[in-house]
Amino acid sequence: MNSEIKIFSPATVANVACGFDVLGFCLDTIGDYMTVRKVDDKGIRITNIKGFDLPFAPEKNVAGVAALSIYRQLAPNCGFDIEIDKRIKPGSGIGSSGASASGAVYAINKLLGEPLDKTQLIHHAMQGEALASKSLHADNLAPAIYGGFTLVKSINPLQILSLPTPKDLFATIIHPQIEIKTADSRAVLPKNIPLSDAIIQWANVGSLVHALHSSDYNLLQSSLNDVIIEPHRKQLIPHFDALKSNVLKTGALTCAISGSGPSVFALSKGENTAKLAQEAMQTTYANSGIDFETYVSKINVEGIKIVE
Amino acid sequence: MNSEIKIFSPATVANVACGFDVLGFCLDTIGDYMTVRKVDDKGIRITNIKGFDLPFAPEKNVAGVAALSIYRQLAPNCGFDIEIDKRIKPGSGIGSSGASASGAVYAINKLLGEPLDKTQLIHHAMQGEALASKSLHADNLAPAIYGGFTLVKSINPLQILSLPTPKDLFATIIHPQIEIKTADSRAVLPKNIPLSDAIIQWANVGSLVHALHSSDYNLLQSSLNDVIIEPHRKQLIPHFDALKSNVLKTGALTCAISGSGPSVFALSKGENTAKLAQEAMQTTYANSGIDFETYVSKINVEGIKIVE
Numbered sequence: 001m002n003s004e005i006k007i008f009s010p011a012t013v014a015n016v017a018c019g020f021d022v023l024g025f026c027l028d029t030i031g032d033y034m035t036v037r038k039v040d041d042k043g044i045r046i047t048n049i050k051g052f053d054l055p056f057a058p059e060k061n062v063a064g065v066a067a068l069s070i071y072r073q074l075a076p077n078c079g080f081d082i083e084i085d086k087r088i089k090p091g092s093g094i095g096s097s098g099a100s101a102s103g104a105v106y107a108i109n110k111l112l113g114e115p116l117d118k119t120q121l122i123h124h125a126m127q128g129e130a131l132a133s134k135s136l137h138a139d140n141l142a143p144a145i146y147g148g149f150t151l152v153k154s155i156n157p158l159q160i161l162s163l164p165t166p167k168d169l170f171a172t173i174i175h176p177q178i179e180i181k182t183a184d185s186r187a188v189l190p191k192n193i194p195l196s197d198a199i200i201q202w203a204n205v206g207s208l209v210h211a212l213h214s215s216d217y218n219l220l221q222s223s224l225n226d227v228i229i230e231p232h233r234k235q236l237i238p239h240f241d242a243l244k245s246n247v248l249k250t251g252a253l254t255c256a257i258s259g260s261g262p263s264v265f266a267l268s269k270g271e272n273t274a275k276l277a278q279e280a281m282q283t284t285y286a287n288s289g290i291d292f293e294t295y296v297s298k299i300n301v302e303g304i305k306i307v308e
Numbered sequence: 309m310n311s312e313i314k315i316f317s318p319a320t321v322a323n324v325a326c327g328f329d330v331l332g333f334c335l336d337t338i339g340d341y342m343t344v345r346k347v348d349d350k351g352i353r354i355t356n357i358k359g360f361d362l363p364f365a366p367e368k369n370v371a372g373v374a375a376l377s378i379y380r381q382l383a384p385n386c387g388f389d390i391e392i393d394k395r396i397k398p399g400s401g402i403g404s405s406g407a408s409a410s411g412a413v414y415a416i417n418k419l420l421g422e423p424l425d426k427t428q429l430i431h432h433a434m435q436g437e438a439l440a441s442k443s444l445h446a447d448n449l450a451p452a453i454y455g456g457f458t459l460v461k462s463i464n465p466l467q468i469l470s471l472p473t474p475k476d477l478f479a480t481i482i483h484p485q486i487e488i489k490t491a492d493s494r495a496v497l498p499k500n501i502p503l504s505d506a507i508i509q510w511a512n513v514g515s516l517v518h519a520l521h522s523s524d525y526n527l528l529q530s531s532l533n534d535v536i537i538e539p540h541r542k543q544l545i546p547h548f549d550a551l552k553s554n555v556l557k558t559g560a561l562t563c564a565i566s567g568s569g570p571s572v573f574a575l576s577k578g579e580n581t582a583k584l585a586q587e588a589m590q591t592t593y594a595n596s597g598i599d600f601e602t603y604v605s606k607i608n609v610e611g612i613k614i615v616e
Contacts (some may be wrong), residue, residue: 004552022511031334153515155509157528161518192500195536200462203330203512209517210469228503 003030003038005110006308010300012170013265014139017203017256018225021185022152024095026143027171027294028300032084032099033307034063035180036107042079044068051086058257066101066128071106073124074115076084080108091130092175093263098140101128106145123158133182142260147303148222149212166215168227169299170274173258174243174265175289184261188232197227217253217269224254224267237261243284271296311381313418317411318608319396320403321479321573322447325532326512330460331401334451336608340407341393341615342371342607344415350387352376359394374409379418381432382423388416390453398440400483401567404450409436414453414612426453431466440492442600450569455611457520461584474523477607478582480574481566482589487542487601493568496540497600505535525577532562532575544549547570551592558584579604 010031017154032051042059043066058064063084071080102125109116116124125141138160142150147167154196180217204223211219234240237257241265245256251273252266266277276295285292318339324331340359350373352366366372371392379388388410396404410433417424424432431450446468450458456473512531519527542548545565551572555563559581560574574585582604593600 019514021507071476115479141529151511151514151518153511153527161515161527176521193506195498195501198501198506198509199329199535201506202327202513203459205510206327206330206459206513206517208457209514210459210471210521213518213521219461219469222461228506267447278611298535 003083003111003192005306006035007103007107008032008305008306008307009067009099010032010144012140012143012256014095015229015257015259016149017226017254018201019151020140020206020229021137022151023205023208024139024152024169025149025165026147026300026303027094027173029032029295029297030088030094030173030243030295032087032103034103034107034139036082036104036111037081037285038155039081044071044079046084047079047081048083049086054084054090057141061100062097062128062132063100063104065131066125067104067176067251068104069127070116070121070124074112076112079197080111089175093257093259094139094173094175095130095144095259097132099123101125101307102144103304104128106266107160108265110196110306119158119160121145123156124162140262143302143303148299148301152193163212163299164211166212166220167295168269169298170268170271171249172252172274172277172281172300173295173297174266174285175263176238176295177283177293178238178262180248182260185233185236188236189229190232192207193228200227206275218266221253222255226256231258233261237264238290239284239288240264241279246280246284247277248262250280252277261289268285271298311419312343313415313614314343314518315343315411315415316340316613316615317407317414318612320448320451321566323537323565323567324457325534325562326509326516327350327459328534329447329539331456331457331513331516332451333457333473333479334602334608335402335481335553335605336417336557337605338396338402338481338603340395340409340411343391344412344419345389346419347387348391352379352387352390354392355389356391357394358392358605360398362392362398363599368407368439370436370440371412372436374433375416376431376453377435378413378424379430382420384420388419393488397483399487401488401565401569401571402481402483403448403452403567405437405440406433406452410449410452411612412436413414415601422451427468427536429453430468439606440547442592451611453470453611456607456609459517471517471520473607473609474520474528476577478576478579479557479605479607480560480576480582480585480589481571481603481605482593483571483601484546484593485601486546486570488569490568493541493544497537500539501536504586508535517540528575529561532564534564541565545572547592547596548572552587554588554592557583558588560585570589579606580590583601
């Protein structure tokens with residue numbers, strides 16, 4: 001059994017259009033690298049953090065809390081040193097904390113001979129996520145650990161569905177470098193919604209799942225439509241309407257808020273359209289005075305990967 | 309080309325648990341028989357109605373209005389005589405008007421060499437349904453015409469998805485012989501619902517579609533759960549809680565309101581469990597003082613069938 005493992009822990013998109021709070025998918029070209037080493041000294045230590053200024057104390061670090069959770073359950077006769085090469089900016093809306101939390105539990109489970117299944121890993125990773133988001137949720141963790149598209153059917157009991165991923169599907173991301181406070185992104189959400197809107201939304205969720213199973217891109221396009229959350233949250237993202245309008249003109253299937261923003265994602269059939277969507281995003285933001293990053297990525301159907 | 313056709317037009321279940329307004333399925337052992345004859349005399353005539361006292365004037369009869377709608381579009385150089393052997397009691401909540409409307413358009417389309425596709429047939433059948441329900445809806449028509457499970461993605465434009473049907477799935481129906489006024493079944497529905505409940509419902513709808521695709525009976529069971537409509541509408545159905553509780557004890561996957569009631573359906577894996585569910589329904593209602601009928605049916609994956 002290896003005593004050291006290096007992994008790529010991917011960024012993920014949650015709240016996928018109609019699937020607020022339940023649907024997510026996994027990215028391929030954006031993610032953190034983590035090296036986890038099995039050592040004689042018991043306990044969890046974070047020994048190195050590159051990229052961003054994050055706490056080293058395990059109980060104050062998302063990866064650390066997740067690692068402590070799995071470590072306490074498995075109680076192995078060893079400890080773990082964790083090095084984090086953080087590439088996903090915290091607060092970007094593409095699962096930065098989810099990557100840290102899921103990466104830590106994935107690596108420790110692997111180094112101990114995989115005693116836990118994927119759902120159990122998500123349970124432990126959720127403890128780390130809760131440090132960042134103050135609530136238990138799995139919609140970024142599930143795609144990171146399962147890969148592809150996932151549906152969080154319920155949190156209690158934890159029930160995750162791994163959905164099929166059509167093979168030509170590509171994502172485009174723009175990350176405007178602004179901060180959206182979690183409190184603000186929650187405050188704009190309505191507590192109650194019209195039943196008539198909810199019916200449209202659940203018809204879309206059902207249709208989206210059918211479209212993923214049948215690789216029906218036209219149906220994906222008409223299902224990836226959010227009538228409930230986006231009208232409220234888009235006000236927090238500068239130039240959202242122009243961004244969406246310009247991206248959809250390229251032939252992209254959808255353009256919607258990633259997680260609770262500020263990142264915005266598009267999904268496209270084929271890499272060419274995904275790159276056109278990227279250009280449309282860049283053009284829209286070029287004169288905005290707001291710094292931004294963009295990415296194009298195939299949907300990552302594996303999730304976390306061992307790189308060494 | 310035949311100049312006369314006899315069809316079986318099946319009863320259907322709409323508002324399937326979590327899928328209010330969008331999900332339906334088709335029954336096999338309950339349905340109307342209709343004989344439609346192509347004649348030289350132009351126009352639509354209803355020449356015989358057995359079973360229930362319904363209007364003969366085409367424009368006042370659900371089958372007649374649907375027939376007139378397709379007839380006007382296709383404008384053939386002939387007419388049609390329609391005989392209806394009505395077996396599904398109007399107002400039962402298992403698609404009585406849907407069977408009449410879909411049967412009429414199906415038969416006329418067949419006798420004219422099938423110029424229209426299934427979605428177009430539903431468009432015309434909806435005109436007949438509207439006579440009975442005062443609104444355009446397709447959730448009983450879609451399973452009658454497509455068979456199996458269907459999802460009405462949208463009415464305008466009309467978009468119907470045909471979902472896979474796991475092969476061991478059986479339905480049980482109890483029809484308590486009471487009348488629920490459409491106005492009452494609408495009045496009890498909330499205009500607004502909590503976002504948190506809507507999220508549970510769309511997670512269930514997505515999971516149900518995945519369960520149908522993967523023939524996952526455990527997931528069917530945990531997805532066929534309605535947190536939004538049933539709590540309000542169940543008050544209109546005597547002994548609903550006892551009925552549901554007794555049916556679920558048999559191992560049935562779900563027990564929920566069919567359409568807007570008063571019929572209640574169960575879904576089970578295998579005919580044996582479906583028959584146990586039937587016994588549980590009969591026992592629950594035995595001393596209620598309310599007349600009732602019960603049925604067990606395989607899911608009908610064909611929809612309307614030609615019998616002669």
